[in-house]
Amino acid sequence: MHPPPSDAAARRAAKPLVCYEVEQLPPNNLSLYRQARSGASKVDEILVPPRDGACFEVAAGRFFRIVSVDGPQVGDLNLWNAKDLSERFFSGKTRQLHATHVSTGDRLWSTLPGLRPLATIIEDSLDWYGWDEDGAGVHDVIGTRCDPYTNCLLKSVEYHHCCHSNLTRALAAATGLPLEQAETHVHDVMNVFMCTGFTRDTQQYFMKASPVRPGDFIEVFAEIDLLGALSTCPGGDCGSSHSDDKTPCYPLKVEIYEPAAGALQAWRSPARSAYSRSHGVRD
Numbered sequence: 001m002h003p004p005p006s007d008a009a010a011r012r013a014a015k016p017l018v019c020y021e022v023e024q025l026p027p028n029n030l031s032l033y034r035q036a037r038s039g040a041s042k043v044d045e046i047l048v049p050p051r052d053g054a055c056f057e058v059a060a061g062r063f064f065r066i067v068s069v070d071g072p073q074v075g076d077l078n079l080w081n082a083k084d085l086s087e088r089f090f091s092g093k094t095r096q097l098h099a100t101h102v103s104t105g106d107r108l109w110s111t112l113p114g115l116r117p118l119a120t121i122i123e124d125s126l127d128w129y130g131w132d133e134d135g136a137g138v139h140d141v142i143g144t145r146c147d148p149y150t151n152c153l154l155k156s157v158e159y160h161h162c163c164h165s166n167l168t169r170a171l172a173a174a175t176g177l178p179l180e181q182a183e184t185h186v187h188d189v190m191n192v193f194m195c196t197g198f199t200r201d202t203q204q205y206f207m208k209a210s211p212v213r214p215g216d217f218i219e220v221f222a223e224i225d226l227l228g229a230l231s232t233c234p235g236g237d238c239g240s241s242h243s244d245d246k247t248p249c250y251p252l253k254v255e256i257y258e259p260a261a262g263a264l265q266a267w268r269s270p271a272r273s274a275y276s277r278s279h280g281v282r283d
């Protein structure tokens with residue numbers, strides 16, 4: 001290890017600066033969405049079996065609620081523009097614009113060059129959790145998803161029910177794409193109900209048993225026409241192991257709600273980013 005310079009303490013004392021001020025974002029319309037939600041009715045329901053995945057469609061202006069049923073279970077969520085799979089959830093930018101863990105009022109942003117809200121979180125029954133003494137919170141956008149490649153690398157075994165594979169199978173089934181093509185659209189997830197953080201001493205990503213219990217839910221407003229995919233992680237509540245069949249796992253339910261006619265009359269889907277895409281090459 002290199003010796004610290006004589007001014008190491010002064011260099012370390014530089015003040016942290018939040019990169020993006022959330023106040024600079026366009027307002028999140030939360031009160032309008034909640035008002036629309038109060039008169040909404042359920043139009044569809046999907047049950048994702050344990051250690052599996054399923055897709056669901058949510059038209060712009062509708063809501064989807066992910067509900068814990070039967071037992072504590074973590075879900076890995078992917079979101080796409082239903083009309084263009086190349087525009088999808090951008091966990092990295094969502095993390096930078098909001099935080100490592102998301103909750104009510106936060107938006108789930110799309111990849112460049114779209115960079116617009118795909119969805120807005122309108123309610124989260126686990127918002128009481130906040131940050132615990134380990135520095136962990138719920139619903140992270142820092143983990144990627146459990147996958148068979150990492151599992152193979154670390155354990156030299158083939159396991160086919162990792163979230164990556166569950167999402168891949170679900171997307172292939174929903175779109176008719178060949179498995180290999182569907183896989184390329186699977187992306188870094190929002191870890192619904194998962195309780196995670198970074199260890200204080202080594203800064204390693206850790207998980208602990210999720211505080212989610214049956215009846216808990218997170219609900220989201222669809223800002224554009226969405227195709228979603230949800231995997232019930234083979235880690236169950238992610239309190240012990242993952243990427244195997246040892247842990248108890250439970251289903252997750254996705255409910256779709258439609259507001260009453262006229263409830264969102266003045267509302268419009270957000271447009272893609274207005275940036276010219278010239279990148280300094282064209283005027």
Ligand SMILES: [Zn+2]
Nearest residue numbers: 146163233234
């Ligand atoms: Zn998983």
